[in-house]
Amino acid sequence: MMQQIYPTIPHPYAYELNKDLQFAAAHYVPAEEAGNCRKLHGHTYFANITVAGDTLDSAGFLVNFSILKRLIHERFDHTVLNDDRESFDDQHPDRFPTTEVVARTICDIVQRYLDGTENKPRCLQVYLRETPTSYCLYRPKAGDGR
Numbered sequence: 001m002m003q004q005i006y007p008t009i010p011h012p013y014a015y016e017l018n019k020d021l022q023f024a025a026a027h028y029v030p031a032e033e034a035g036n037c038r039k040l041h042g043h044t045y046f047a048n049i050t051v052a053g054d055t056l057d058s059a060g061f062l063v064n065f066s067i068l069k070r071l072i073h074e075r076f077d078h079t080v081l082n083d084d085r086e087s088f089d090d091q092h093p094d095r096f097p098t099t100e101v102v103a104r105t106i107c108d109i110v111q112r113y114l115d116g117t118e119n120k121p122r123c124l125q126v127y128l129r130e131t132p133t134s135y136c137l138y139r140p141k142a143g144d145g146r
C-alpha cells in the first residue's frame, strides 16, 4: 500500500529515509507446500525501503530516492522473477522467489549499491507486500555482509 505508515525499526542513525515503489511481476513457488502458487501467476508488489546513516553525500542526500526506484523497478518490473537466475532458482528454498526471499534480495541489491557510495548508509528494512493480505518485513542482522 503506498503512503501507509510502516513498522519502524529502532536505530542509532541521525537520518532515515523511506522509499515506496511498486512493480508488477510474475512468479511461481516450486514447492509442494505452495499449492496453487506452484503455478505461474502475477502480483503487483509494493515495497518500502528504509535506509539510514549519519552522513549525507555531496548532494545533501542520504541516497537519491530515484536511484532506489531504478535499482528495483528496472530490475523486476514486468519480469518473471524465476527467470532472474542471478537472484532466484528452482533448486534451493533460500532462492525460491517467495515474499521472504524477494524482500531479502531487494535489501541485498540496495546494500550493494550503498556500499559503493561515499557516505555508505545502511539498508535497515524492506517491507514487501505481495497481496492485499500478505506481506513480509526483512531486516538484515547487524554485521550481515550478504
Ligand SMILES: Nc1nc2c(c(=O)[nH]1)N=C([C@H](O)[C@H](O)COP(=O)(O)OP(=O)(O)OP(=O)(O)O)CN2
Pocket (backbone or CB within 6 Å): 029, 034, 037, 097, 098, 099, 100, 130, 131, 133, 134
Ligand atoms: N510464507 C509464505 N507463504 C506463502 C507465500 C510466500 O511467499 N511466503 N506465497 C504464497 C503465494 O505465492 C501467494 O501469492 C500468496 O498467498 P496468499 O496470501 O495465501 O494469497 P491469497 O490471496 O490466496 O490469500 P487470502 O487469505 O485469500 O487473501 C503462498 N504462501
Ligand SMILES: [Zn+2]
Pocket (backbone or CB within 6 Å): 027, 037, 041, 042, 043, 130
Ligand atoms: Zn505469488
